[in-house]
Amino acid sequence: MTCDITIKDVAKEANVSVATVSRVLNGLDRVSDQTRKKVLKVVKELNYVPNTMAASMITKQTQMLAVVVPEIENPFYTSVIKGTVNVAKEKGYHTFVFSTNDSESEEDAFFESSLRRNVDGIVLIGAHKDPEFYQKMNKPVILVDRYIDGCGLDGVIIDNFGGAYEATKYLIEYGHRDIAIITGPQTFNDGTERHWGYQQALKDNGIELVNDYQKHGDWFENNGYQSTKELMKLTKPPTAIFAANNLICQGTIKALRDLELTIGLDVSLVGFDANDLAEFVKPRVSVVKRPTYEMGTHAAEMLIEKLKQVDKHDSFPKKVTLGVELLKFGSVKYLG
Amino acid sequence: MTCDITIKDVAKEANVSVATVSRVLNGLDRVSDQTRKKVLKVVKELNYVPNTMAASMITKQTQMLAVVVPEIENPFYTSVIKGTVNVAKEKGYHTFVFSTNDSESEEDAFFESSLRRNVDGIVLIGAHKDPEFYQKMNKPVILVDRYIDGCGLDGVIIDNFGGAYEATKYLIEYGHRDIAIITGPQTFNDGTERHWGYQQALKDNGIELVNDYQKHGDWFENNGYQSTKELMKLTKPPTAIFAANNLICQGTIKALRDLELTIGLDVSLVGFDANDLAEFVKPRVSVVKRPTYEMGTHAAEMLIEKLKQVDKHDSFPKKVTLGVELLKFGSVKYLG
DNA sequence: CTATCTTGTAAAAACGTTTACATATTTACT
DNA sequence: AGTAAATATGTAAACGTTTTTACAAGATAG
Numbered sequence: 001m002t003c004d005i006t007i008k009d010v011a012k013e014a015n016v017s018v019a020t021v022s023r024v025l026n027g028l029d030r031v032s033d034q035t036r037k038k039v040l041k042v043v044k045e046l047n048y049v050p051n052t053m054a055a056s057m058i059t060k061q062t063q064m065l066a067v068v069v070p071e072i073e074n075p076f077y078t079s080v081i082k083g084t085v086n087v088a089k090e091k092g093y094h095t096f097v098f099s100t101n102d103s104e105s106e107e108d109a110f111f112e113s114s115l116r117r118n119v120d121g122i123v124l125i126g127a128h129k130d131p132e133f134y135q136k137m138n139k140p141v142i143l144v145d146r147y148i149d150g151c152g153l154d155g156v157i158i159d160n161f162g163g164a165y166e167a168t169k170y171l172i173e174y175g176h177r178d179i180a181i182i183t184g185p186q187t188f189n190d191g192t193e194r195h196w197g198y199q200q201a202l203k204d205n206g207i208e209l210v211n212d213y214q215k216h217g218d219w220f221e222n223n224g225y226q227s228t229k230e231l232m233k234l235t236k237p238p239t240a241i242f243a244a245n246n247l248i249c250q251g252t253i254k255a256l257r258d259l260e261l262t263i264g265l266d267v268s269l270v271g272f273d274a275n276d277l278a279e280f281v282k283p284r285v286s287v288v289k290r291p292t293y294e295m296g297t298h299a300a301e302m303l304i305e306k307l308k309q310v311d312k313h314d315s316f317p318k319k320v321t322l323g324v325e326l327l328k329f330g331s332v333k334y335l336g
Numbered sequence: 337m338t339c340d341i342t343i344k345d346v347a348k349e350a351n352v353s354v355a356t357v358s359r360v361l362n363g364l365d366r367v368s369d370q371t372r373k374k375v376l377k378v379v380k381e382l383n384y385v386p387n388t389m390a391a392s393m394i395t396k397q398t399q400m401l402a403v404v405v406p407e408i409e410n411p412f413y414t415s416v417i418k419g420t421v422n423v424a425k426e427k428g429y430h431t432f433v434f435s436t437n438d439s440e441s442e443e444d445a446f447f448e449s450s451l452r453r454n455v456d457g458i459v460l461i462g463a464h465k466d467p468e469f470y471q472k473m474n475k476p477v478i479l480v481d482r483y484i485d486g487c488g489l490d491g492v493i494i495d496n497f498g499g500a501y502e503a504t505k506y507l508i509e510y511g512h513r514d515i516a517i518i519t520g521p522q523t524f525n526d527g528t529e530r531h532w533g534y535q536q537a538l539k540d541n542g543i544e545l546v547n548d549y550q551k552h553g554d555w556f557e558n559n560g561y562q563s564t565k566e567l568m569k570l571t572k573p574p575t576a577i578f579a580a581n582n583l584i585c586q587g588t589i590k591a592l593r594d595l596e597l598t599i600g601l602d603v604s605l606v607g608f609d610a611n612d613l614a615e616f617v618k619p620r621v622s623v624v625k626r627p628t629y630e631m632g633t634h635a636a637e638m639l640i641e642k643l644k645q646v647d648k649h650d651s652f653p654k655k656v657t658l659g660v661e662l663l664k665f666g667s668v669k670y671l672g
Numbered sequence: 673c674t675a676t677c678t679t680g681t682a683a684a685a686a687c688g689t690t691t692a693c694a695t696a697t698t699t700a701c702t
Numbered sequence: 703a704g705t706a707a708a709t710a711t712g713t714a715a716a717c718g719t720t721t722t723t724a725c726a727a728g729a730t731a732g
Contacts, residue, residue, distance in 0.1 A: 004474075006718055020680085022721085032680060049451050049452055050719080053392055053398060054719040058686070058719060072417065085408075089446075092449075094432050095432065095433065114430070116387065116388045117399075117430055342687090354690090356712075367710070368710060389688085391689050391690065393689070393716085
C-alpha cells in the first residue's frame, strides 16, 4: 500500500502494455475477460495504487474541490462543510478546507494556491469579495449563504427574508410591539434580507419602525452582548428581541443572564440559526432553523453537476433557495 | 488568472527556454538579472499560474497534507484542525480535511484516496486503528490526541494523566471524598490515562475506589447525561463529578439542570476540555483546559519538519506531550 | 478465397513541469 | 593573447498516467 508501484510495473508483471492496464482500470474500452482478470490479479498482488495527479495531467480533472469559509470554528460553517465534504467524497472528490479568518488577503492567497493545484471547483461560503473576482477565475464556483443577484454564479442560499418575517410576525402575534433586531452589516444579502423581513413584518402589522431598536454591528457574539445591554438601557426597552444569527443570539442570551433578566418573562427572544446556548437555557429559545447540512450537500451536488456539463456555456446561473423553519419554544411571552 | 497558460507560453513570449523560466520561478539556479526581469514581466502579463501537480511528478512532493478527525462538528477537533491548516498554509501546503464519522470503513476509504492523490503526509486526530496499519502506508503520519507507545510514529498528545490527577486532587483538597468519574472507553491512551490520573489521586490521598462511581461509556454527550442521572440515583450519590471530556461534561451539565441540582452547591463538577456550556452556566464550571489549537500547530510543524528530512530512516519517533491547565471557577464547593 | 469488419492489444504522443547535462558566453588570471 | 574558470542558458529526458492511432488476428460475407 504505497505509491511507488506504477502502472508500468503492473504492465510488465502481467505481460501487457500500460494501455491495457489503464483500460482495465478505467473500463472505458473493451478488454478480453482473460486479460482483465490477469491484470486485476497483478494489481492486487502488487498493491498498485493509481496516481490521480499523473492522470489529471491528461484528463484535466484533479477530482479535488475546495471549500472556503470565513471561520472554521463557527458551528454553522462546520455543518455546511460537513455536508459538502460528505457529498464530494461519495462522488470521488477530495476536498480542501480553508478558513480565511475573515481576512481578504488570506482569501486571495487561498485562491491563488487552489488554482496552482488545479482544483476542479470551489464552494465559497460567506463570500467576501466582488463576484466579478470569482468569475475571473474561470473555475466553477458555488456561492453559499451570501449571494449577489446577477453575478452570473450559482448559489445556494436560504430564505432570509421569510425567516426574519416569520420570526417577527410570531412576536407580533404574541402581542409584542416593541421589537428590536440585532443584526450584522448590510453589506450582503444575508444582512439586508433579514433586516427587510423584520421591517416588512412590522409594516404589515402597522407598527412603526424605531431607530433605537435596530442594531447593526458585526456577526459576532460581542455584538449581541453589547447591543442587548444597550437596548435594555433605553428608557423604553423593547419587550422582544430578534437576534439575527447564531453568535449574536448567544451574546444576547449571555447579556440577559448577566442583567438578571429572564428570557420569556422579562424579555422575549427569537434567534436565527441553532446554537448550543439557545438549546440549553430554560425556557429553550425559539429559533429560525436553517438546513445547514443540506446547504452543504446542495452546493456540492450543484458543483459536481456543473463539472460534468461538457458545454459549460450552455448552463445558466442557478440560484437555489432553501426554506427555513421556525421552532417555537418558551422564550416568547404571550402578552395577550 | 486561469491555468491554461503554461510555462511554454511564458518561455515563448519571453524568448527563453522553459528551463530558464523554471529557474527564475524557483530561484534555485543562477539567472542573469536581465532575463529574470524579462521573464517576471511576461509571467505577470500573461497571469501565469504554475501547475503544482505537474511539478509534483518530478519533485515527488505534492505540497498537500491531509488531516483526519472522527467528527468535524466537535469543537475540539475543529480547533486542532484550525491549528494544523494555518501552519500548513504558512508553509505552502494545502490541507485536505476529512471526517470519518467514526466509521472505520470511511477511514480506510480516505486513506486509499489520499494515497492516490499522493499527499505528502497525514495528521491523524483521534486515531482508530492499529498503528501498524498507518506504518504500512509508508507516508509520514502524526498522531494527535491518541497515541500508542512503541508504535514507531510521531505524536502530539496532552498530559491526560496530569490533568485528571490535578482535577481530582483539586476536588479532594476541597474536602470531597465521594468523587465520581464519567469517561469514555479504555481503548486508547486518552481514556486510560485520564482514568489512571483519577485513580492515582484518590489512592495518594487514601481514598478507596468505588466501582459505582466509575462510569465508562463513549465520549458523547448522552453518556454524560445518562451516567450523571445514574450516579445521582445511587443511595449514596457522589458529592463531586469529574467529566472526562467536553461532550460528557455538557451532558452532565444538562442532566444536573434537569434534576434541578445546582452545580457547586448540590454537586461539584470539574470538566476536561473547554465547552460552551461550562463557560455559560453560573457558577462557571472548572475545567482542565488543553491547548487544542497548539496541538494542531505542533502536529503540522512536526509533520513538515519530517518531510524535509532527506534521510527518513535517520529520525526516531518523537512524542510531544503538551501540558494542561486547571481553570478553577465556582463549580466546586468547599466542604471544609 | 479474397474483401471487409470486429476485436483485442501495442506503440507512442501528450500533459506541464524539473533537472542533469551540454554548450555558449563572459570573466579572470597568467 | 591564451587558457581556465565561472556564469548563463538551452536541450532533452523524465515523471505516471490517458488516449489516439495503428495493426494483427479472427470472424463474417460475397
